[in-house]
Amino acid sequence: xxxxxxxxxxxxxxxxxxxxxxxxxxxxxxxxxxxxxxxxxxxxxxxxxxxxxxxxxxxxxxxxxxxxxxxxxxxxxxxxxxxxxxxxxxxxxxxxxxxxxxxxxxxxxxxxxxxxxxxxxxxxxxxxxxxxxxxxxxxxxxxx
Amino acid sequence: xxxxxxxxxxxxxxxxxxxxxxxxxxxxxxxxxxxxxxxxxxxxxxxxxxxxxxxxxxxxxxxxxxxxxxxxxxxxxxxxxxxxxxxxxxxxxxxxxxxxxxxxxxxxxxxxxxxxxxxxxxxxxxxxxxxxxxxxxxxxxxxx
DNA sequence: TATGATATTGAAAATCGATATCAATATTAA
DNA sequence: TTAATATTGATATCGATTTTCAATATCATA
Numbered sequence: 001x002x003x004x005x006x007x008x009x010x011x012x013x014x015x016x017x018x019x020x021x022x023x024x025x026x027x028x029x030x031x032x033x034x035x036x037x038x039x040x041x042x043x044x045x046x047x048x049x050x051x052x053x054x055x056x057x058x059x060x061x062x063x064x065x066x067x068x069x070x071x072x073x074x075x076x077x078x079x080x081x082x083x084x085x086x087x088x089x090x091x092x093x094x095x096x097x098x099x100x101x102x103x104x105x106x107x108x109x110x111x112x113x114x115x116x117x118x119x120x121x122x123x124x125x126x127x128x129x130x131x132x133x134x135x136x137x138x139x140x141x142x143x144x
Numbered sequence: 145x146x147x148x149x150x151x152x153x154x155x156x157x158x159x160x161x162x163x164x165x166x167x168x169x170x171x172x173x174x175x176x177x178x179x180x181x182x183x184x185x186x187x188x189x190x191x192x193x194x195x196x197x198x199x200x201x202x203x204x205x206x207x208x209x210x211x212x213x214x215x216x217x218x219x220x221x222x223x224x225x226x227x228x229x230x231x232x233x234x235x236x237x238x239x240x241x242x243x244x245x246x247x248x249x250x251x252x253x254x255x256x257x258x259x260x261x262x263x264x265x266x267x268x269x270x271x272x273x274x275x276x277x278x279x280x281x282x283x284x285x286x287x288x
Numbered sequence: 289t290a291t292g293a294t295a296t297t298g299a300a301a302a303t304c305g306a307t308a309t310c311a312a313t314a315t316t317a318a
Numbered sequence: 319t320t321a322a323t324a325t326t327g328a329t330a331t332c333g334a335t336t337t338t339c340a341a342t343a344t345c346a347t348a
Contacts (some may be wrong), residue, residue: 020315020324041305056327061306077221079276081335083305097268110264116257117279124241124250125284132223133277135261140269164295164344185334200298205335225306227334 006033006072006089013070024055028063029072038076038084038105079136095133101142108135150177150216150233157214168199172207173216182220182228182249223280239277245286252279 010029014021031048032039039047045060064085067073077083078098094107113133121128154173158165175192176183183191189204208229211217221227222242238251257277265272 018324022314022325024326054327058307058328059326062325077223077225079221081221081227081305097265097270099270100273106268106270108264108268110260113257113260113264116254116260117277120252120254120257121241121279121281124252126241126243126250126279126281127287128279128281129244130281131277131279133261133275135265135270135272135275137265137270137272137274143271162295166296166343168297198298202299202336203297206296 003033003089006087009072010067010070013066019066024052024059025063025066027052028055028060029067032064032067032073032085033087033089035087038086040082040084044085076132078134095135097135097137099139099142100136101138104139104141106139147177147233150231153216154211154214157210163210168196168203169207169210171196172199172204173211176208176211176217176229177231177233179231182230184226184228188229222278239279241279241281243283243286244280245282248283248285250283 007026007029010025011021013019014025028044028048031051032044035044035047041057041060041064044064045057048055048060064073064075067087068075068085072088074086074088075083076086076096091107092109094109097106097108098104117131117133118128151170151173154169155165157163158169172188172192175195176188179188179191185201185204185208188208189201192199192204208217208219211231212219212229216232218230218232219227220230220240235251236253238253241250241252242248261275261277262272
């Protein structure tokens with residue numbers, strides 16, 4: 001079952017921006033939250049299509065943008081040029097470990113790295129806001 | 145003066161792949177090495193145009209790809225969607241600290257972070273190959 | 289240094305993902 | 319119910335990159 005909390009977050013965001021709670025937005029959010037993987041816009045479009053064939057491409061992109069703005073979604077652009085979206089339902093901040101053979105993703109966090117990143121930014125006179133870290137390697141399964 | 149070493153690296157790479165040492169390739173490499181900043185393909189194209197108006201867009205892209213393959217160039221795709229290329233002439237491995245206001249780049253390395261990244265990958269059963277880290281923040285100049 | 293096999297080129301067309309346009313429709317507050 | 323306004327889907331458009339293709343350049347070998 002998909003959380004009420006995230007639905008609420010989205011609706012609150014729409015309300016504060018004087019945007020409307022359209023059916024399409026609700027349906028896209030619901031489907032997006034239900035898929036636990038890093039989706040491309042196209043993959044999301046396909047999933048949405050199965051249930052709601054009338055929903056167009058542009059609405060997918062528009063809704064993804066809103067979801068990113070309200071903090072429910074993160075846009076990730078990878079080495080290979082693809083842009084993927086991950087929902088933050090039940091996930092905290094994390095970075096990615098990516099297998100260069102099979103493309104498998106693992107979410108990782110290392111508090112020590114996090115704090116060193118902050119420190120490093122400050123050392124250079126930057127006020128740190130966020131970061132992006134991707135570790136590429138070959139996973140256990142592919143190494144053999 | 146631009147290093148012979150890099151030119152040699154490129155020529156050796158071309159030789160091993162049975163590719164040819166065309167004038168265009170030599171000229172693009174030379175101009176690319178001479179510019180010490182993170183260029184978009186278009187920016188490189190413009191610089192090349194000034195000296196060699198006959199060289200086309202496609203050749204710029206084709207040559208950048210070769211330079212990346214032989215290790216003289218790194219392709220970077222940033223948060224804002226732009227793709228930039230940096231040459232590795234006189235640079236070692238480094239990550240980036242990027243100002244979200246003015247777009248200024250600083251190259252940074254933190255050996256402690258580097259080794260924790262390796263460790264983290266290994267902990268998850270990955271054989272680490274490379275990584276990418278971008279720290280976003282507001283720089284000293286923009287903060288005021 | 290001429291030849292022929294093959295890679296490279298520039299120009300233009302094609303492709304890709306993403307965004308903007310626009311008339312028809314849905315949402316919302318009054 | 320109405321009126322104001324936001325949203326929609328279809329389509330056109332965009333900018334970045336890649337592909338196509340006929341003409342040309344490179345290079346090993348004769």
